[in-house]
Amino acid sequence: MIPLLSVSDLSVGFGRKAEANEVVRGVSFDLADGETLAIVGESGSGKSVTALSINRLVDFGGGKITGGSIRLRRGDGGVLDLAGAAEPQLTKIRGAEIGMIFQEPMTSxxxxxxxxxxxxxxxxxxxxxxxxxxxxxxxxxxxxxxxxxxxxxxxxxxxxxxxxxxxxxxxxxxxxxxPRLLIADEPTTALDVTVQAQIMALLAELKRETGMSMIFITHDIGLVAGIADKVMVMQNGQAVEQGELNQILDHPQHGYTQHLLHAVPHFASGKATRSDGRREKAPDAEPALKVDGLVVRYPVRSGLFGRATGAVHAVDGVDFELMPGETLAIVGESGSGKSTTARAVLGLVRSTRGSFSASVRKAATRQSALPIQMVFQNPYASLNPRLTIESILAEPVIASGGRVNAETRARITTLLKRVGLPENSLERYPHEFSGGQRQRLCIARALMLNPSVVVLDEAVSALDVSVQARVLELLVDLQREFGLAYLFISHDMAVVERIAHRIAVIYAGQIVEIGDAKSVLSTPRHAYTKKLIAAVPTIERRRQRFELDTRQVPSLVRPLGFEPEPAKWDVFGPDHRVRIEA
Structure with missing residues (x-):
């Protein structure tokens, strides 16, 4: 039978001389009805360009198909070569026969x-x-x-x-x-594991109902194991290996495929948690950060005069302590309040009530140290493109009222070397660096004023898996060297397992479980924590059947004057508490 999609010797270039600037070269694959092909590879490998070429969206970004064919079997049984199709034909196909989920929703x-x-x-x-x-x-x-x-x-x-x-x-x-064919370009990268599992369940349900085929682009090998029938590995614009799922995962032949499989963090149910570098809490030890009864609410207004009729309880009574040299990971669904908690601690959002305090260490420069600094999720949006790296790293000193003197320049040079970047980087601009290098620069900037606490808000989620592994190693080394305390916000449980000493699970604005990382991950007590861990994709779960959960996520909107009951806790061991549901 004719495959639904047949791509043969596809080449794509950019610019006026597209043939001389090809970023995809000689890619071929077939996709049958109801089949899922996973395309894996790091940034710049050509996987997204290949996907955009199928429905010719690459044309709108300065790209051009320079060779090969893309044959789609239409609903009426006819075959259309999309590589040479006219725009009116493509308009009818896009959305109706070929759906696409893009990686960056804000720009889409x-x-x-x-x-x-x-x-x-x-x-x-x-x-x-x-x-x-x-x-x-x-x-x-x-x-x-x-x-x-x-x-x-x-x-x-x-x-x-x-x-x-x-x-x-x-x-x-x-x-x-x-649509009969769905192209999903990193569709779950920004989602937490439970919603990710629900999206995968939804895609699987649609496949069963409609026979929909799918091209799934991802760097998460666990997701590949759970949904793919075939895998194609791309590097430098070429397909270096492709075959059946089990063949690629169990017996990879190409060195790059082996490298990818080795770099991906695999969730091990608490067996891979950190036990090094943590400073145990002494009876008289001062926390690097203490948060007590933190509440963040946003008014909900309605009516002709915009009167407040309720409030969004984004964060509701969060308490925790973070010791020097310790990493506390905060995990939970999107909208659960984990990032709002971090931003409230930094003063980026106004807290309704509650208190928090951070210890101040001796400054590395003569300017006064700021106790808390932040590394944001997107390294591309976190650096001013018009400033040199030297100016970017000097910004914290200037913003705190200091001057760029010899001592400051020495600090800049030391930190730049410490994060693994050459000294000649100082006169360059952010666009001259890769994503991983930019995140290293963001880390160096956060350390300029010698903080006691660094907040990392999804700081590695936008990075390729091998780059992610190197940045995590850097964070661990810096923590050991400077005694830093990390507040690590993440939805990736495999990453959390490898960097966290303790874990706080947030659900609907409240901490429902908190304690030692190994204890929480290996023996979760709260139903929501169990749900989070059960949803983590692993390479061992092949062609996993995700179950669609149709239960509604609870609303955080409460009527005016509503106050939750004081938290009650069950204690499991010396450092593991679980909230008792009312």
Missing amino acids: LNPVLSIGTQIAESFRLHRGLTGRQALAAAKDALDRVRMPDAARRLKYTPNQLSGGMLQRVMIATALACN
């Missing part, structure tokens, strides 16, 4: 239109729905991807949603018309 959604309007557009164009029918279908699409308060969020614009929520919007849009 119109910032001035509500998400309801943007999702409804697919139903208007391809199903002929109008007005309320299209909006009702949009709400159903959001419900399918477990968007909390879906009806209310239809009116939101993209800037009002978190990265994880925005990716759910993208997925809902792509699945709106039940």
Whole structure:
């Protein structure tokens, strides 16, 4: 039988002389009905360009197919070569027959239109729905991807949603018309493990119902093991190895495939937790950071005069201590309050009540040290593109009222060398560095004022797996050297397992379980922690059947004056507490 999609000797280039600037060369593969092909590789390997070429979206980014063919079997049985198809033909195919989930939802959604309007557009164009029918279908699409308060969020614009929520919007849009071929470009990178499992369940359910085929681009080998039938490994624009799932995972032949499999952190249910470098809490020891009763609420307004009718309880009574030399990981779903907690501690969002304090260490320069610094998720957006690296690293000193003197320059040079970058980097600009190098620069900048606490908000989630491994090693080494305390925000349980000494699990704005990392991961006590751990993909779970959970995520909106009951805890061992549900 003719395959649904047949790509033969595909080559893609960019610029005026595309043939001389090819970034994809000689890629070939076939995809049958109901089959899933996983394309894996690091940034720059050509996997996303290959995907964008299939529906010719690469044309809009300055790319050009310089050779090969892309044959799609149409619904009527005919075959169309997309490589040479006219734009009107492609317009009818995009969205209806070939759906696509993009990696960066913020750049893929119109910032001035509500998400309801943007999702409804697919139903208007391809199903002929109008007005309320299209909006009702949009709400159903959001419900399918477990968007909390879906009806209310239809009116939101993209800037009002978190990265994880925005990716759910993208997925809902792509699945709106039940396409025969779905191209998913890192669709779950920004999502926590439970929502990731639900998205995988939804994709699997659609496959069973419609026979949909899928091209799944990812760096998560655990996800590949759970969903793929075939795997293609790309490096430097070429397919270096491809074959059946078990063959690639169990008997990789190419050195690059072996490297990828070795670099990916594998979740080991607490067996790989850290036991080195942690400073045990002495009776009179001063915490590097202490948070007591932290509450963050946002008013919900409605009516003609915009009166407050309720409040979003983003963070509700969070308490923890972080000791010098210790890493506390905060894990939970998107919207659970983990990033809001970190930002409140930094003063980036205003807390409603509660207290927090951080110890101040002796400054490395004559300027006064700031006790808490932050490394953000996106290294590309965290550095001013118009400043040299020397100016970027000097920014914290200037912002704290200091001057760039010989002592400051010596600190810059020392930290630059310590994060593994050459001294000649100082006169260069951020665009001249890779993602991993930029994140190293962000780490160096955070250490300029010798903080006692560094907040890492999804600091390695945007990096390739091998780069991620090196940055994690750097963080561990710096912690040992400087006695840093890390507040590590993450949705990746395998990464958390390798860097955390202690773990706090946040659900609906409250800590529901906290304690020693090994104890929490190996013997979770709270139902939500168990759910988180059960959802972690691993390389051992082949072609896993994800079960779709249709239960609604609880809303964080509460009526005015509502106060939760004081927390009650069960204690399991010397450092493991679990919240007792009311």
